[in-house]
Amino acid sequence: MAADHTVRDADIAPVAALIADPTRAAILTALLGGRALAAGELARLAGVSAATASAHLARLLDGGFVTVLRQGRHRYYRLSGPEAAEVLEVLARVGARPPVRSLRQSRQARMLEEARTCYDHLAGKAGVALFEALRESGCLAGEEVTAVGERLLAGIGVHVAGARGTRRRFAPECLDWTERRPHLGGALGAAVTAVLLERGWFRPGAGPRALTLTDEGRRELAALFPGQVTAPWSKELTWHSPVT
Amino acid sequence: MAADHTVRDADIAPVAALIADPTRAAILTALLGGRALAAGELARLAGVSAATASAHLARLLDGGFVTVLRQGRHRYYRLSGPEAAEVLEVLARVGARPPVRSLRQSRQARMLEEARTCYDHLAGKAGVALFEALRESGCLAGEEVTAVGERLLAGIGVHVAGARGTRRRFAPECLDWTERRPHLGGALGAAVTAVLLERGWFRPGAGPRALTLTDEGRRELAALFPGQVTAPWSKELTWHSPVT
């Protein structure tokens, strides 16, 4: 939700380590059914001795992943709550390799990732790259446009003053859901995007919100923001996808 | 979403193992910012030698967590996509210990977990326990009520035939979002819940959908379903919360 909840503060390694062991993972997935299971039963399911299972359960308990309830000489373990289950499910989702989407689907998804509109402003890789380019070239400072920025934007035909006059927020960051980085929103974002379309640097693509970067746009943007290496308009680079 | 997406098939341990190492976790959190970073930079940030970082990056690449783009003699690494970022954030959320909710809040949440309504039928721990009790005592078979069940339900005043007559689905499972296990929904679920309230075994609690199990309800339900150990109406048990 909020973009300012950085993860930096929390130690994720210890949490992951709890799940990283195959035996503990087996125990946790067994518990994912929701029922409380006895320690012995879990040992059997995971295929280890009672002593080993006990040690693992102690660690899971300490880590807050499970709770235990004693009933006579049995000890029933269960997942501590929805959060624990959620972690396991997310991990499983990543672990399960994407089941080869259809070419059409993947092509469309791919294009939406590249560039699309978010309401009326540019989003996707292109939107994020544009925002970062503006930041790094000193055009934007906080939620304001610098003198440098004003010149640059005026140069391509953006009426900065006009955008500032509206009741709408001027240049807020808008978090991009695919990139997890901000792009330019608000009145200024809309004004810039309008220009990009007018000049034919982007044009509507296949599908509702898709946009395509044109060759002209690629050329012009690369000239406008030299030194960007990861932007869609940079010269083609060698991409190494993970081995599957 | 769907309850039938079991996690059993996917191996979560290898995925978790990738994040479980402190150095790799440092690398991943550094990349969580979204920017692509050079291998050397990541080594510096993680506080390890270039050789070590390279090995880690190779594993992350193989696991599909990052992608690499070669630019001259540099190699820029970045998170492979939104899924990778999501895993890290969920882990971080769990890793960060719950920031001591106010007593009032936690009490309310606690009560909603215990028993609440889901539309017009019983949910929460009590709802799940009731459903399992009906299952295990042979009252329900699939989406039907057995002869045993019909007698038991008639005994407490539930008009099973009446519930069957409606257009509504008769006795579907309804997945409980806090318990991640099904409770009884549909026409039968509503009929049973109505009886539970009429007889005063539950009564509306504090807050919109909260229900409270009364002493009478506890007594009667324990008598109705002997042998249940984890139900809210079972005799008090020793709970061991995880050490904090």
Place this chain on the structure above:
DNA sequence: CTATTGCTTCGTCCGGGAACGAAGGATGAG
């Protein structure tokens, strides 16, 4: 009471993997 069962604790062994330095491509600068 003693016997049995269920689980934990203790002591021990052993393998996987994380770390580093040195050497080996690859790329760009002069």
Place this chain on the structure above:
DNA sequence: CTCATCCTTCGTTCCCGGACGAAGCAATAG
């Protein structure tokens, strides 16, 4: 061409932690 930089691969060391059996505690049965 030659050197410097950036990164990877190789070879080595070393330590963490997961496995088991045996013994130690609870709790129920008879």
